[in-house]
Structure formats: structure tokens, C-alpha cells
Amino acid sequence: MTLINAYIYTAEGVPIENGFLRISEGRILEAGHMNEFAARPDEEWIDLAGKRIYPGFIDAHTHVGMWDDGLGFEGDDGNEDVLTSAASLRAIDAINSFDRCFREAHEAGVTSVVTGPGSANPIGGTMAAVKTTGGRVDKMIVRFPVSMKMALGENPKTAHHSRDETPVTRMATAKIIREALTKARRYADDVEKAGESEDYDLPDYDADCEALLPVIKGELPVHIHAHRRDDIFTGIRIAEEFGLKYVLVHATEGHMVADELAECGADVFSGPFLSDRSKPELANLTPKAPGIIASAGVRTAIVTDHPVIPIQYLPLCAGLAVREGMDYDSALRAITINPAVILGLDDRIGSIKAGKDADFSVFEDDPLTLYAKPLAVFIDGKAVYDTGILH
Numbered sequence: 001m002t003l004i005n006a007y008i009y010t011a012e013g014v015p016i017e018n019g020f021l022r023i024s025e026g027r028i029l030e031a032g033h034m035n036e037f038a039a040r041p042d043e044e045w046i047d048l049a050g051k052r053i054y055p056g057f058i059d060a061h062t063h064v065g066m067w068d069d070g071l072g073f074e075g076d077d078g079n080e081d082v083l084t085s086a087a088s089l090r091a092i093d094a095i096n097s098f099d100r101c102f103r104e105a106h107e108a109g110v111t112s113v114v115t116g117p118g119s120a121n122p123i124g125g126t127m128a129a130v131k132t133t134g135g136r137v138d139k140m141i142v143r144f145p146v147s148m149k150m151a152l153g154e155n156p157k158t159a160h161h162s163r164d165e166t167p168v169t170r171m172a173t174a175k176i177i178r179e180a181l182t183k184a185r186r187y188a189d190d191v192e193k194a195g196e197s198e199d200y201d202l203p204d205y206d207a208d209c210e211a212l213l214p215v216i217k218g219e220l221p222v223h224i225h226a227h228r229r230d231d232i233f234t235g236i237r238i239a240e241e242f243g244l245k246y247v248l249v250h251a252t253e254g255h256m257v258a259d260e261l262a263e264c265g266a267d268v269f270s271g272p273f274l275s276d277r278s279k280p281e282l283a284n285l286t287p288k289a290p291g292i293i294a295s296a297g298v299r300t301a302i303v304t305d306h307p308v309i310p311i312q313y314l315p316l317c318a319g320l321a322v323r324e325g326m327d328y329d330s331a332l333r334a335i336t337i338n339p340a341v342i343l344g345l346d347d348r349i350g351s352i353k354a355g356k357d358a359d360f361s362v363f364e365d366d367p368l369t370l371y372a373k374p375l376a377v378f379i380d381g382k383a384v385y386d387t388g389i390l391h
């Protein structure tokens with residue numbers, strides 16, 4: 001299929017004012033200017049008559065499918081909060097991929113998400129990057145695991161304080177994370193010694209240590225839930241101590257230390273900010289944050305933290321960031337190519353480029369406005385939503 005006469009926002013390079021997009025077998029074959037277009041024999045093409053094509057939007061931090069929409073305890077599978085460290089928990093074993101929010105996501109142009117455990121535990125388990133097609137989760141996976149979830153600040157304290165168990169302080173939360181990483185490092189050393197010499201036996205199997213092996217080897221990044229400035233820097237401190245790849249999730253007060261985040265080379269998933277200040281550590285929440293952080297040179301993505309903000313409002317959050325001072329192109333990149341690069345998935349998603357997955361949306365209007373809604377949405381080259389423009 002080929003779509004012609006469209007404005008194409010590629011998210012890499014200059015937009016194509018009047019272009020064509022050729023797709024086949026789930027991939028983008030070619031994107032170019034109409035003056036380069038030549039129809040192929042028996043090719044199906046659709047004239048978009050000036051409508052807009054955008055890469056599929058990416059929400060890099062959500063809990064979609066982990067808390068079933070409209071249910072209470074029965075659908076709450078995001079926090080195994082009777083544990084303290086839970087590195088071996090796996091998002092794909094809890095995601096309800098038949099939850100209607102996956103449909104609401106792709107109907108808004110959000111074609112890929114990262115979802116997984118909440119923040120009740122200092123170490124919560126592994127996150128998954130999935131397409132929003134719905135259906136069997138195993139067929140939706142872009143990458144699993146994509147990260148290990150860690151959490152600092154009020155949430156671990158709150159979850160465990162009511163049961164009079166650790167952690168009830170920020171010190172204990174950091175201690176639990178350090179202890180788990182140190183144990184995993186020693187476990188890795190013992191496994192290596194056993195592989196090199198018959199004089200050493202393999203250590204007793206430890207599921208959490210096994211899950212943390214790619215983390216301490218620098219192969220799997222940690223996504224660190226942190227709102228307050230002190231928690232942000234505790235997360236960076238621990239990551240630097242153990243040589244971890246990391247992303248700061250939320251960084252609600254990140255705009256107040258943006259220059260230092262740039263100095264550290266941190267990446268940030270900013271949000272949610274279309275919400276109330278529901279707890280003390282959100283006192284300095286502002287939709288100005290992603291713009292300030294990005295302006296300091298920090299690679300920034302905008303996230304909803306669904307269900308905190310329903311996932312279909314991701315483009316609206318980017319529009320709000322623009323209203324509050326973020327550069328327009330930076331806001332669009334914050335829900336397309338930036339999260340793809342931060343997640344290490346930019347070889348497949350995040351932009352309109354030959355060879356990438358054919359994930360994109362067709363809009364009549366600016367997608368960051370309140371009234372905009374996709375006319376059609378494609379995931380892996382298949383139309384998952386269509387208002388009739390494809391017929």
C-alpha cells in the first residue's frame with residue numbers, strides 16, 4: 001500500500017511537505033517527496049489530499065493492562081507489595097492485553113507503550129515494551145524485558161509503613177536496592193567462577209539475582225521512579241555506584257535541577273503533569289517541566305503514567321507542554337523518536353523511515369490540539385483504526 005499527497009512528519013530530519021509513504025509486509029519501504037513518486041504495477045494507493053502522517057506515538061511509562069480499567073482488587077496486578085525486592089516479577093505475566101485501554105490507546109495514535117509494575121517496591125520487576133494492538137500479549141511484544149523497575153520516595157514508604165515493615169525511610173529503600181545489586185554482583189561472580197573451574201559449584205538458584213544479572217552487566221537499564229530532587233539524585237548516585245544504565249521516571253522536580261541532570265547525562269520520562277498534586281512529593285508539579293528539562297539539553301520523553309492520566313491523552317499532554325513553553329518540535333519528538341531512542345528501540349519505532357515498523361497515524365489536524373483525532377492508525381502495516389478514509 002502507498003499513501004500519497006500527504007504532509008509527513010518523519011521525526012528525523014525535515015518534514016516532507018507533500019510526500020508519499022510506501023509500506024509492505026509490516027514495514028516502511030520508502031518515504032519521499034511526491035516529485036519522486038512513481039506508481040508501481042498493481043500497486044494500491046490512497047490519495048490523502050494533504051492530510052498529515054505522524055509516526056506512531058510512544059508512551060514510555062505506563063501501567064496499562066496492569067490495573068484493569070474499571071475494576072478494583074480483582075484487576076489490580078501492578079504491585080506485589082508484600083515483598084520488598086521483587087526483581088524476578090515479569091510484566092508479561094500480569095498484563096491483561098485484552099483491557100479496553102489498549103484499544104483506546106491506538107485509537108488515539110499511541111501505537112507502542114512500556115508497561116509494568118508499579119512503585120510499591122524498591123525493585124518492582126521487569127517492564128515490557130509492547131504494541132497496542134491488543135490480543136495475545138506474546139504477539140504484541142517489541143522487547144521484553146525492556147527495563148528493570150526501581151522506585152524511590154514516598155511510594156515504597158507508604159506501601160510498607162502500614163504493615164510496620166521495611167522500608168519506612170528513604171535510607172532503607174536505598175539500602176534494599178544496594179543490597180540486592182551487591183548480592184546479584186556476587187552471584188554473578190560465583191556463576192562465572194563455576195563456569196571457569198570445576199573447583200567451584202554453581203550458587204543456589206536465586207530468581208531475583210538471575211533477573212538482576214543483565215542489570216549489573218549494563219545490558220538492561222533501570223527505570224527509576226523519583227519525584228523529589230533528593231530522590232532523583234539518590235537514584236543517580238546508586239546507578240553511578242553500580243555502573244547501571246538508567247532513566248529517570250517522572251522527575252517531577254527535575255526542572256529545578258535541569259542543568260545538573262544534563263551534566264549527569266540523564267534521560268528523563270517527564271510526567272504525568274496533567275493531574276493534581278495528589279501527594280506531598282508532587283508539590284512542585286508543573287506542565288512547564290518537560291520544556292525546561294529539554295531546553296537544558298536533557299533528552300526528554302513525555303509520559304502519562306496510565307492510569308494516572310488515561311493513555312489516550314498522551315498527545316494532549318504534549319500539547320499542554322507546548323502551551324507552557326516547550327518547543328513544538330521538541331514536544332512531538334518527546335512522544336515519538338525520543339522515547340524510542342531512550343528505550344533503545346529506534347531501529348524499529350519512533351519515526352517514519354525506511355526499514356522501520358509501519359506504525360503511523362493519519363490526522364486532518366494538528367495532533368497536539370484538543371480537538372484532533374486520528375482518521376486512521378496503522379500498526380505493523382495493518383489498519384487498526386479507520387474512520388473511512390482508506391476506502
